[in-house]
Every structure is written in C-alpha cells, then in structure tokens.
Amino acid sequence: MGERTEMMSSDSAAGARGEPGEERASTVTPSDDGARDDRARGGGPLAGGVDDDSLESVRLGALSLPARAVVAVAIGALAVYACWHLAMIFLFVAPSNTVREEHWGTVRAYMYPEFEQNWKLFAPNPLQRNTAVHARAEIREGAGQSPSTTEWIDLTAWEIDQIRHNPLPSHSNQNMLRRGWDFYEKSHNDDGEPVGMRGEVSASYLHRIALERLGDRLDLTTVERIQLRVVNTRVPAPNWRSEDFDTEPTAEELGWWTVTTEDLPADVRTSGDAAGRGAEAEGETEDADGGTEADGDTAADANDDTDGNEARP
Amino acid sequence: MTVPPPRSAPAAESGGPGGPGARNAGGPPPPSPFADLGRKFDGALLRGIGNITRRALGPYQTAIVRIGFAFTMLLYLVREWPNRGLLYGPDSPWGYDLASRFVDDTGAFTPLLWSDSALWFEFVYHLAILACVALLLGWRTRASSTLFMVGVLAVQNRSVFMGDGGDNVIHLMAMYLVLTRCGQVWSLDARRRARRAAAGVPATHDPVGVAIWAVLGVALLLSVVTGSMDSLVWTLFFAGMWAVHAFWWLVTRYAPGEPRIVSRMIGNLVHNAALLVIMFEVCVIYATAGWYKIQGSRWQDGTAVFYPLKLDYFNAWPELSDLITGSGLLVLALTYGTVIVQVAFPFALLNRRAKNVLLFLMMGEHLGIAVMLGLPFFSLAMIAMDAVFLPTVFLLWAGDRTGRIARRVTAPVARLVGRGERPAPPTEAPAPAPAPAGAERA
Structure with missing residues (x-):
C-alpha cells in the first residue's frame, strides 16, 4: 500500500509541476492545451475564482483512504459508463454487423429517443x-x-x-x-x-x-x-x-x-x-x-x- | 475497495520486483524498447488520473462550444419567432393530437406537450430564448445549461419532423453540455467569481443561487406532482441535478476539507467524461459521414457535390451554385476533398498540426454550406461542434481580440451613460457585453 501511495504522490506532484510530455499532444488536444495553459498561468484562469486553485496542489496520495476509494469508484463508474455510451453510439451509427445484429434490442432501447442520430449526410449518394x-x-x-x-x-x-x-x-x-x-x-x-x-x-x-x-x-x-x-x-x-x-x-x-x-x-x-x-x-x-x-x-x-x-x- | 485507483494495480506489479535495471544489465545489446514500460505506464496513468481529477479540462474549448450552441439556438429561435406557432405551437400542422400520439409512442421528452394551451407554448418558447441568452453569457451556467437543454428538447421533440442534421447536433450537445463545467471562462459566472474572490465574499453567500435553486425545485416538484413529467429517467436526472447542487452548497459551506476536495474531483471527472463524449461524438459524425460516402457511386465518380447544388431545396443562390457546378474539375475536387477531410478527421487528431489544418478546412466547408446550400443553422451548429478541437492559443488570442474590440466599442457608450466611473478596474468594468474580457482577467 505504502508503495503505491508514494508513487501516486510523487507522480501527481510531477504532473502539477508540469512535464506534459510535449510530443504527446493531440489526441486529447483541448485537454492538453488547457492543461498547459493552465500551468503557464499558475492555475489561475481555469479556476476563474477562488476554490479551484487548491486542487492543483492536492496530492491524491495524501488523501485519506475513504476519500481515495470514493475517487477511485467514481473514476471506475464513469469510465464504464462513458465506454458504454460510446459503444452504443458506435453500434447505433455503424452498418449492420455481427455485434449490432445480436444486441440491436439493447442499442435501440438505449439510443431512442434522445440519443437518436443519423449522420449519413448526402450519403451514400446524394439525392438526385x-x-x-x-x-x-x-x-x-x-x-x-x-x-x-x-x-x-x-x-x-x-x-x-x-x-x-x-x-x-x-x-x-x-x-x-x-x-x-x-x-x-x-x-x-x-x-x-x-x-x-x-x-x-x-x-x-x-x-x-x-x-x-x-x-x-x-x-x-x-x-x-x-x-x-x-x-x-x-x-x-x-x-x-x-x-x-x-x-x-x-x-x-x-x-x-x-x-x-x-x-x-x-x-x-x-x-x-x-x-x-x-x-x-x-x-x-x-x-x-x-x-x-x-x-x-x-x-x-x-x-x-x-x-x-x-x-x- | 482497499486499492484506490484500481487500474494502477496490475501495472504496479509488472513494473515491480524484477525492476527495469535488471533487464538492462546486459550492456552492449540495444536496449529493449519494452524496458521500463511498466514504470512509464504507471507514470502516465498517474499523470492522467491527476489531470482528470484536479482539473476540468479544456476550459476555453468547452466555453466556446457553449457560446457556439447557445448562439446558434438563440439565432434560430429569434429567426423563427414569426413562425413559432407554425413550427412548434398551436398553428402547427403537426398538431397537438398528432404529436401527442407520436410522442406517446417514442417516449421523447418535451414539456410542450404537457398542455395544448397557447399560453403554455409561448411561455416555454420564450423561456427557451432566455435560456439561450443566459447560457451564451454564462450566467448561472449550471441552471441555464439545464434550462437550455429543456428548451431544445421541448421544441425539437414537439415537432421532430421540422428538424435536420443541425438540430440533431444541437439536441445531443445540449444534453452533453449540462454535464460539463462550460462556464469556467468567458462567462458572467467567472467574472462574478473573480470579483467576489477579490472582495472576499464567501462562495456560499449566494442568495440568487439559492433562489434559482428553490424556484427550479418547485418547478420540478410541480411537474412531477401534476403527472406532466412521466418519465422516470428524466425525473431522476433532474432530481439528481437538483440534489447535487444542494449537496455542493452544503459541502462548500460546512465541509471545507476532504469532502469538498473529493466532491470537486468528482465534478471534474464528470466534466472530463462529458468532454470526451463530445469529442467522440464529433469524430463519429465525421467518420460516419465520410465512410458512408465512400460507398456511394456519386462520391466515387466525383459528381456528388453537383447534385445537392442542383436540388431545388438546397439551391439557395443559383448564380453562385452555377459557378461551381459549371466546372467538372472543381466539383471533383470538392467531392473528393469532402470525403478525404471527413474520413481523415479522427486520425488527424493524432497530430496537432494535421488536426488544425483539417479543422480549418472543415469550418471553411461549413461556411460554404451555410451559404451555398442555404443551411446556416446546420452549419453554425457544426462549426460550434468543431470548436471543441480549437487550440487554446488560438482561443486565447481570439478571446483577447474580441475583448479589446468589445471594450473599444462599448467604452464610449459606457462613458455616455455615465457608468464609466466605477471604482473597479477602469476599462472593462463598465462594459456589459464583454464577458470574455472580464473572465480572462479572472
């Protein structure tokens, strides 16, 4: 336990200090840009106010066990739900395929009515x-x-x-x-x-x-x-x-x-x-x-x- | 439960006892590219977790997306104001009877079908306009983004056959924006936060916020009690949002230590997840549009762009369209160019420069579509969506320029009105519009 804690804290400190790994850039461009800018300005503009400054100096490792557990559970749950959501979107817009055919009921139930979407814009052929x-x-x-x-x-x-x-x-x-x-x-x-x-x-x-x-x-x-x-x-x-x-x-x-x-x-x-x-x-x-x-x-x-x-x- | 960041566990083991040094001990043979991988992975993971918990990423990107969609919807609702009854109200051929029957079947959420009274329709439509203005300015962003979503869903789900691709984008983004902290910069909220911080007012001393919260709570309660809101999912969602805000206030006020830190981290996580979904959605849109086009014979033979420009419904400016459709080479270039850009976009995100070039081309094409195909609202929505990938340096520069121009324009007016004498920062305080300016100082 101690080991992990240590790694976390040292690393989070590094993150805050800011070696973003410049070449990593673009998959998450906004995030990266935002983060970089944020550091450049000493964490100010992102926060736009009082409270958020403090989070920059928070070391995850220094949090109590229950606090870390809550954060971990939140990360896990959000990651699972986000992946689920993205998978549903993908299957919904994808052409008919093995997975989609088998689970169409699930996809349909999740996507209709509010996430319904159609991006076949003028495709495959424009109306003639x-x-x-x-x-x-x-x-x-x-x-x-x-x-x-x-x-x-x-x-x-x-x-x-x-x-x-x-x-x-x-x-x-x-x-x-x-x-x-x-x-x-x-x-x-x-x-x-x-x-x-x-x-x-x-x-x-x-x-x-x-x-x-x-x-x-x-x-x-x-x-x-x-x-x-x-x-x-x-x-x-x-x-x-x-x-x-x-x-x-x-x-x-x-x-x-x-x-x-x-x-x-x-x-x-x-x-x-x-x-x-x-x-x-x-x-x-x-x-x-x-x-x-x-x-x-x-x-x-x-x-x-x-x-x-x-x-x- | 005992291992906080679960995903780090396996990585930690792999980088553990054997150690990187042991593997590299050989000397002369070229170092293995896999050496140290475990540790690097750990490092990246922890940096990543640090990033997504401590910050709500992309403050400027989410702000520009917020402003873009609020502006698009505002322009749309104002433009359609004379036709509002025909599109979404009592004069619609898609009458209350037809729409109710249809929505009973689909289960879509639309307060406009809670009552067929003309007064209710006017109230909802104008509330939607106000929500657009509030969201555009970033006034009470959490509440206004929720109301914005309600407004968008109300009109669009009321008359689903009035919409096109642009409406579809607005619909999705309106929902995602609710979960992002899109008012961190360029907003009245940011300006207020900064001023209050400077004046030393505690964050919880916020009677207006409490009042909005109470009013929205009563509205929610009424809609549930009267049976208007009959969807369990939506009821839970709104009730959840409402409860979270009460919780937030309590935590900020009474639990300044760890509970507050953890709450803010979770808020950041939700924001970052929603931002990821927004970015993914943009990729899905372009990938789908591109890959399906590849399968079309007209996109293959290089004539596809010709046809929409010749369709009566999309031929808004025949004189302009003829300039393009007259040249086979130009049509071919536009046809292939469109497909290439759309298919390439998701992959271009791997390279910053390529991404920016494609983004520029994409926005240019949408401007063209706005005019040539007579689809201004569709194009505005698409551009607003693309903006999530704009580089921060550009946004900062553009924000600064906009702020300067706004100040230059509004300064004389403010002086005239006599509001220039405020004790606060001399130039920008009197300007009512430049939320950007104020926010940036923050």
Whole structure:
C-alpha cells in the first residue's frame, strides 16, 4: 500500500509541476492545451475564482483512504459508463454487423429517443431528384351547388421561392413539406397503405401541411376534399458528363382526402364557419366508401386519428 | 475497495520486483524498447488520473462550444419567432393530437406537450430564448445549461419532423453540455467569481443561487406532482441535478476539507467524461459521414457535390451554385476533398498540426454550406461542434481580440451613460457585453 501511495504522490506532484510530455499532444488536444495553459498561468484562469486553485496542489496520495476509494469508484463508474455510451453510439451509427445484429434490442432501447442520430449526410449518394408536392381541392361554394375541382397547385414551388436568395431560410419552408412527404412515404407501404400509427399520423400531417399552404389561395371553409400528388423529376446529369438520364417528371397521385375540422389550420378552425364540418365530414366518409381504395383508406385514417387520441392517456 | 485507483494495480506489479535495471544489465545489446514500460505506464496513468481529477479540462474549448450552441439556438429561435406557432405551437400542422400520439409512442421528452394551451407554448418558447441568452453569457451556467437543454428538447421533440442534421447536433450537445463545467471562462459566472474572490465574499453567500435553486425545485416538484413529467429517467436526472447542487452548497459551506476536495474531483471527472463524449461524438459524425460516402457511386465518380447544388431545396443562390457546378474539375475536387477531410478527421487528431489544418478546412466547408446550400443553422451548429478541437492559443488570442474590440466599442457608450466611473478596474468594468474580457482577467 505504502508503495503505491508514494508513487501516486510523487507522480501527481510531477504532473502539477508540469512535464506534459510535449510530443504527446493531440489526441486529447483541448485537454492538453488547457492543461498547459493552465500551468503557464499558475492555475489561475481555469479556476476563474477562488476554490479551484487548491486542487492543483492536492496530492491524491495524501488523501485519506475513504476519500481515495470514493475517487477511485467514481473514476471506475464513469469510465464504464462513458465506454458504454460510446459503444452504443458506435453500434447505433455503424452498418449492420455481427455485434449490432445480436444486441440491436439493447442499442435501440438505449439510443431512442434522445440519443437518436443519423449522420449519413448526402450519403451514400446524394439525392438526385427533385420532389414536388402538388395539391388540388374539391370546393363546394354553397349548400345546393355541385362541387368543382381546382387546378393542381405546386406547393413545393412556393417553399422554394421562400428559400431562394434568403440568407436565413426558415425551417418551415425547408423542412416542413419536404420532411412531411418523406415521413409519409416511409410510413406507407408500396400499395400506398399506411403502416401502423406512423402511417396514420403521417397522412394527417401531410394533408394538414397542404391545407395550411392552400389557405393563402383558397377559402378553406369551402374545401371539402383535397388530393395530393407527388412529382419526381430527376436532376439532369452535368453537361460535362456523358451520362444521360430520363428527366421526364413522374407523378403519383394519392387518394382524395376528406377534410375534417382537425385538419384545418387553427385560425380557420376557430372562425366559426367550419364549426359544422366535423359531423358533416364524417357523414360523407361513409358515403364515400365506394370510392377508390386509397380514398377509403385515407378516410379511415381521419377517423382513427381522432379515436386514437381519445383512447390514449 | 482497499486499492484506490484500481487500474494502477496490475501495472504496479509488472513494473515491480524484477525492476527495469535488471533487464538492462546486459550492456552492449540495444536496449529493449519494452524496458521500463511498466514504470512509464504507471507514470502516465498517474499523470492522467491527476489531470482528470484536479482539473476540468479544456476550459476555453468547452466555453466556446457553449457560446457556439447557445448562439446558434438563440439565432434560430429569434429567426423563427414569426413562425413559432407554425413550427412548434398551436398553428402547427403537426398538431397537438398528432404529436401527442407520436410522442406517446417514442417516449421523447418535451414539456410542450404537457398542455395544448397557447399560453403554455409561448411561455416555454420564450423561456427557451432566455435560456439561450443566459447560457451564451454564462450566467448561472449550471441552471441555464439545464434550462437550455429543456428548451431544445421541448421544441425539437414537439415537432421532430421540422428538424435536420443541425438540430440533431444541437439536441445531443445540449444534453452533453449540462454535464460539463462550460462556464469556467468567458462567462458572467467567472467574472462574478473573480470579483467576489477579490472582495472576499464567501462562495456560499449566494442568495440568487439559492433562489434559482428553490424556484427550479418547485418547478420540478410541480411537474412531477401534476403527472406532466412521466418519465422516470428524466425525473431522476433532474432530481439528481437538483440534489447535487444542494449537496455542493452544503459541502462548500460546512465541509471545507476532504469532502469538498473529493466532491470537486468528482465534478471534474464528470466534466472530463462529458468532454470526451463530445469529442467522440464529433469524430463519429465525421467518420460516419465520410465512410458512408465512400460507398456511394456519386462520391466515387466525383459528381456528388453537383447534385445537392442542383436540388431545388438546397439551391439557395443559383448564380453562385452555377459557378461551381459549371466546372467538372472543381466539383471533383470538392467531392473528393469532402470525403478525404471527413474520413481523415479522427486520425488527424493524432497530430496537432494535421488536426488544425483539417479543422480549418472543415469550418471553411461549413461556411460554404451555410451559404451555398442555404443551411446556416446546420452549419453554425457544426462549426460550434468543431470548436471543441480549437487550440487554446488560438482561443486565447481570439478571446483577447474580441475583448479589446468589445471594450473599444462599448467604452464610449459606457462613458455616455455615465457608468464609466466605477471604482473597479477602469476599462472593462463598465462594459456589459464583454464577458470574455472580464473572465480572462479572472
């Protein structure tokens, strides 16, 4: 015991005196730099005040046994936890591999939701197509009149307009519609059917975004249903390349979406005009059963959504 | 239990009885490179333990990271202030109903979903702004870093689909910063500590600190009692932070000897561990971004940079983008350069000079991305994160310059306002902004 104590103290003294081993430098650069600077200034700036000065002259070996035990336990526990945390991060971002596959449950449970991360920035390949979301609406001006359908309106174009030549673009223009569509696409299967809860909320979300953006152009209180389509256009290859892609836009239509009160932007919802809409829309949903498959699905969505909310704690 | 630093035990034995001298006794044959290894290892280990217990390392680096993220988030929240309701509040298409349903499933922590009242939303959003300001200035850094984290998590987890990579970085760093002593320098805290030390005021005489602690304690209690805070982990974390501060105060006041030393050592250890995690996180980000790119055909054929610049969403300045996308050689250089820098970064940390060069390139690239791809907040967050690797000499120089400029700018104003006559140090005392200046003197 005595031996170890001695070594500790002599060495800690050396550390405080400061032969940092200059060549050791950079793996822990900040630390090193900080420590060096600290010594240069006699321990002052680091502390920024009274108390910390004293720690510089503290010799670990001179501490009592319980004190050293506490410090040792703290070092051990922190080292173990830090290593655990780093291992989890590594496994989370690593490609599928032996260890990750076996312990994915653990990794997942630890990393979600707060440590979730994705750093495949423009990787493995950057996106090479422009995706635009268009919308059109079915409008009924008065009670007795037959509904009319608007032209397709390019919602994405408007967002792009807001981003262009703007040094500080808003997330509402950059991410809302773009990621809203991504979310919708990822949580629907190849037949366009929603997958689980995410599928349902993503459908509501996307249509609510559309309504929010249509609000500037249409009187939303007259809108009964909306339909979205997504138009993908491949970015043409650079002209200094010999590649030639098909850059024809391809469009994919979603089913008609019956607008409920919840779907409307808050200011329209509370304006009173839309008060009767909830019941009306639900009635219509039942009528619309004979529609396309997608139509029926989206309508079911809207209903589930409200039910789901009430059911949840 | 009886062997304090457990990791030194095996090393001590290996360097023990045989002794280094015995092995080298031969004379003529070249000395073994392994001779003395045990002792050197012991020495390094003890020096290391001394370093991580006695000091909270990287005071300037953690301070610049703190300032960087607080500034980024502050700028973001202020910029989005007109859109706040649309992004995170009652006007959001990601309505309270959808968000609640989603978050019930993921279990993410967000006070914004504790109530759908518009007033509550405004309160939380503006509290987040205040937390950014406080953290930026380093005012009550422990409390403000916690509130900053709460604010960041509140908005981001409320509308998770509004975020991008930049938000992701802020989210992680906001959590890590809580565990670092990031207010050691360049902060109002440091200035206050120095002034009080000069005036001989005991550290525990701190009514404001006690008041903040009490208010936060009541807030925590209310959020738990009303059932709003339903996550056990978060409840334990906040309660733990709160209890630790009470303990700290008690120890400082009533147990000046060994308990205080040990407590401060543990504080330093936590700080250093969090700093390690921050540095590792930066490496992970670049390594992941780089290694996955290597697998992409577009990064291989040297055209990858062309495409984001041509995507409508990222083509913020078409005239500028065209300058780059017009040249195949330039695009190739940027494409390969990006991959090389990102993949090389973690290894460059082994060499100080290489690290600094790459850091410079990296920050330059992020400035470019800020403008070219229209991602200023993403880039600011990345730069703030990179700053953890900035060399201290540079930070000291930059801090000094900033302090001088700030003083020059604020001195006439201060004189005008009539606050120049303070008895304290003549030039810097009146300046309200230069937390850097004050702190550096400390």
